[in-house]
Amino acid sequence: MSKTLFDKIWDKHVVTTVEDGPTQLYIDRMYVHEVTSPQAFEGLRRRGLKVFRPEQITCMPDHNIPTLNQELPIQDAISKNQVDTLDRNAREFGVNYYPIGHALNGVTHVVGPENGLSLPGMTLVCGDSHTSTHGAMGAIAFGIGTSEVEMVLATQCVFQSRPKTMRITIKNSLKSGVGAKDLALYVIAKMTTGGATGYFVEYAGEAVENLSMEGRLTLCNLSIEMGARGGIVAPDEITFAYLEGREFAPKGADWDKAVAYWKSIKTDTDAQFDKEIIFDAEDIEPRITYGTNPGMGIGINEAIPVLSRDGAFPVSTAEEQSFLKSLEYMGFQPGEKLLGKPIDYVFLGSCTNGRIEDFRVFAQFIKGKKKAENVVAWLVPGSWKVDRQIREEGLDKILEAAGFEIRQPGCSACLAMNDDKVPAGKYAVSTSNRNFEGRQGPGARTILAGPLVAAAVAVTGRITDPRGFLNADNADNADFRR
């Protein structure tokens, strides 16, 4: 029978299926961070259990950790307690562990792929919704709650009902100045914030095939923002070239065997998806969001829509109320254009856009320009590995010459659990994944964008279409198409 990529991986990991119930799914690797794990380890202790397969568990603190002076004790006592608790649990239960300052520490969803821990054909989970990121490697990867973290620690299995399958095909190529983040924000706006709930999404088509590994990681990362259980991209030569030689990727004969298997798991040509959706890459412009969920987005030159009960496209009372509440929080009006709007903060980083390529795009744009004086910029590499690469490539020199500083790795201002909080009422253009109310600090107003738009905002201090600059010196245009 013809199968999708998702079906092939899923079926290979089914241990049992409970009658009229969920599937018991075997998990190849679980990532664990400090926020969603303490109660799970405590649960094991209460039940008198060990970790069933400690070699398949990888722990690292990322959410709470400071992005300055990581070598000093964490100032916030409650954050410190949570990070210390992970330290204690990781050592007591004997799992793989990359503490603060470790050469492999960083944001979990950056660290896994870049070290070859996340591989095609795997099932991967973490107590974090952005686990969908790892699907870019050609894996089934999804976020779980703490009870499920405990299940995996105890049995290396979770209970999941089988999601439906959806294929989103992006035909044609992305235009110059449009990247993976713009593509993702476009898809989410079209699908809406709950539009893919219940589905596992395979991304396909020319625009996706042409994305770099980093671009695919950004795209899959944001799958959860339209409610999808996860996103996946078929492994291909780009995937294999990215993985070959990475620390935990198979080596020698094992590598050849693995690649042969990975090539065999592509979706069969006549396989059926429960839903098929097609978009055209040529319709996509650089994107920004204007509201308080990632589906509330527009092309950078467009105006905020007007949603009302008695408008041309009438909406329900609850929808109108939710829309107006959102705009009120953001301080915007229906129908308003955002181009030229002054911005206070710029954040480059997170599991969405904290990879080396994001820093390359940002630095390449910044080269020879200066940071706008009204902007506070937080540039936070996704991992120490990314940090080392930034320095090896001399991107740090370009950024420092333009008035930027590079901070230490962590989740940082994406969810503001550490000190990197945007003050109430201030506007932040952020390369992260959520613009929810208060996400970047109580009262903070978040506008999501890709690294290129963030760079243009960082030098102009306003919402700016980066393509205006690209046309001026378009020699490097092709390099921005990611």
Place this chain on the structure above:
Amino acid sequence: MEKFVTFTSTVVPLPIENVDTDQIIPARFLKATSKEGFGNNLFRDWRYDKNDQPVASFVLNNPVYKGEILVAGKNFGSGSSREHAAWAIAGYGFKVVVSSFFADIFKNNAMNNFVLPVVVSDAFLAEIFENVDKNPEITLTVDLENQKITNNATGNSENFAINSYKKECFLNGFDDIDYLLSKKNKIEQFEKAN
């Protein structure tokens, strides 16, 4: 865990769509290492102003509305996988959340904490909001055995879906880990075969 039995309660209405997990429990309250106490910060930034004073207009601060059933607009629980959202809802004292649509991970997390997510039609949901707006005393009855929810203001009822495994868990107070641990042999066999 406590067994789930049929019950009738007044409701707390929250007619907002896409209520995300950062609204249910903001990230700065995720630093605890136990499951206790999250109920105090449920909907924190809607419930309290920046000086920690209750916002009178928010439904949880309105003594007129109380009960063990939260009724919310569609796509409730979108965003993060934080189980703290389910702990906050359970900790506050809700046993059931009614909406026309739930985000996936939240739904699993809720069930793993014996908070029952009940999916109803848009029309049924809109009617509850209308009824409770006119009369905060109206009640809903949730009958899990028969998978039926009744709006006692109108007598209208709807059936809701739940897989029979999870239904058994709720009715008997079992959790998944007990079940999975009983399957250790199968897991080891699976590992050998793959």
